[in-house]
Amino acid sequence: MAAEISDRVREIAEATDLPESEVFERALERGLETLWEDLVLKRYLGGKIDREEAIEHVGRTKVERAEREQQIVEEDVDWGLNA
């Protein structure tokens, strides 16, 4: 995995003409953004923050998508436990 990451960083750096340090920085930013969105959605779905606050942090589209996903997962779990 470590070797694969190094190879990819090198390939991206060459393809984008950026230093590898910049590639790492951008990867960290994107990764953190994803983890932050997961945290916000988890807090929202867990009732720890309200819908408006969640929308403020991650946008309406992602909140609505999470709501739809949650509805589906709940339907599936309910069906599986009762089929």
Next chain:
Amino acid sequence: MTLAAVSDAGPLIHLAEIDSLERLSLFDVLLIPQTVYAEIEAGDVPSGLDNVSYELVDVDDEQKGTVDLDAGESAAIAVAKERDVVLLTDDLAARESASNDGVDVHGSIGIIALAHARGFLDADEAATLMRSLQRETSLFVTDAVIERGIELLDNTQRERSE
């Protein structure tokens, strides 16, 4: 009660990716449209499918309808409607289309929950597989939603044991 279902490619691929294709044996009848089989055959047919009993079915083009879905999803929906069986899909658009047509539709998460309910997986194993579905496959759900699903599974289990 007989549990019969037709699957599109999604659950076959996703369950194979987490080494859980055998969970499909929970269904008394499992149908796979030829179109769907051809789709998974174009990649590599998951080896675990050999251990699952299923019936390949043909679908007339006329039955597939005109919805904006891929051929496998359309075929699976057509079979579900024609034979009045559960549709197994992990595709949001296919799910919505099938639901609008009155089809009972569920996905890989539901199959894991079913295996847990039937005693083939304990709560920890079911939770691990749900997380694997989210992390190791292209399933649509985000991390937060999977955790809510696991919580729901745990809560239901707790309520039943009280």
